[in-house]
Amino acid sequence: MYRAVDTGHADHAVDASSDLRDDAGNDAVARRLMALGKAHGMPFFLVASFPKADKPEFLANLISCNWPASLRDIYHSTDAFGFSKLVGRLRQGVRPFFTRECLFSTALNSESDADQKRLFESQGLVSSIAFSLHDAHLNHYIFVFSGTRDSLPQEDVAKLYFGALELLDLGLTRAPQDGPREKLSARELECLRWSAAGKSSEEIAVILNISGHTVISYLKSAMRKLDSVNRMQAVARACRFRLL
Incomplete structure (x- = not known):
């Protein structure tokens, strides 16, 4: 599984030469994800498994992202991912959508959601393009590219969608796990x-x-x-x- 990486830049720019290697030393797919997002003015990316009812936690579903580490850790501590607007909207339809709404907060519109929105915006994640895809094993994944754009032409949406689909087909994820990693006695x-x-x-x-x-x-x-x-x-x- 790919590690999430902190870009470490004050202006939130994504450095394509940064270390995004997985445990096997592979970095090509993650670099291409960064390049794909940057080409369309959306430098931050997130790839996650679509959360199941018994596994809603953010880090438990995270496959790859280049969010700042502090943002990633704070978000995980909120337990919002499985109940977020992002997951809710993707449950309702399969078409990619662009929004300037904070997709990572819940739909409760609480004070904590407002704080979360300000946190994401302060890190440069103001707007997002999101969609879900299935791989050859029928596993379900979420893709989100974020940045500060006010709008995204349909042509850019299509290029991001098919670029992500190509990367998924090339091996962004691994074969599905059909049991626990360690055998139970x-x-x-x-x-x-x-x-x-x-x-x-x-x-x-x-x-x-x-x-x-x-x-x-x-x-x-x-x-x-x-x-x-x-x-x-x-x-x-x-x-x-x-x-x-």
Whole structure:
């Protein structure tokens, strides 16, 4: 998965020579994403998996972006991504759209949303062109290019859309993950199954003839392997991976 990179420039310009390498040392696709956006006056880009109900977090879905690191971290802490205007609008239609609205805030129009809008604008993300695409494995992705443009001609919209589609086809993303990165043990799966059945840690301990402390340890280990923040999310992801 590609790392998000802080441009490190006060004027928010994107340096095409900056390090955007993934874990394997590849940087060609990310550089082309930067070049594609800059060619149309939209120097900031974001590529993310379309969030699922059990995985709405920003960093959990992030594939690649060149937002300033501080902006990325602050945004992740708000838990707004899965419930953002961006995701909401892309659920309603497939056509690319341009807007000067802050897509990354929620639709609640709260004081925190207003603060978030000012934060993004202060970093140079004033307007955005957004769309979603599917790869050959039918995985669903979000693409957003942002900058300060007042408008974007339809010709530029088309070039950004088909440029992103080409990069997706060339290998922006990897084959879908059909299970957790680390195999769950038989005991971890047993504890998850009984949790899914509504049993408490104490009840599972009696059923499996182990201590409650051991049950909690197994569940915490399962949560880590499934990249989950609680039991409910771990059960949901285990079901999605057809482990239960």
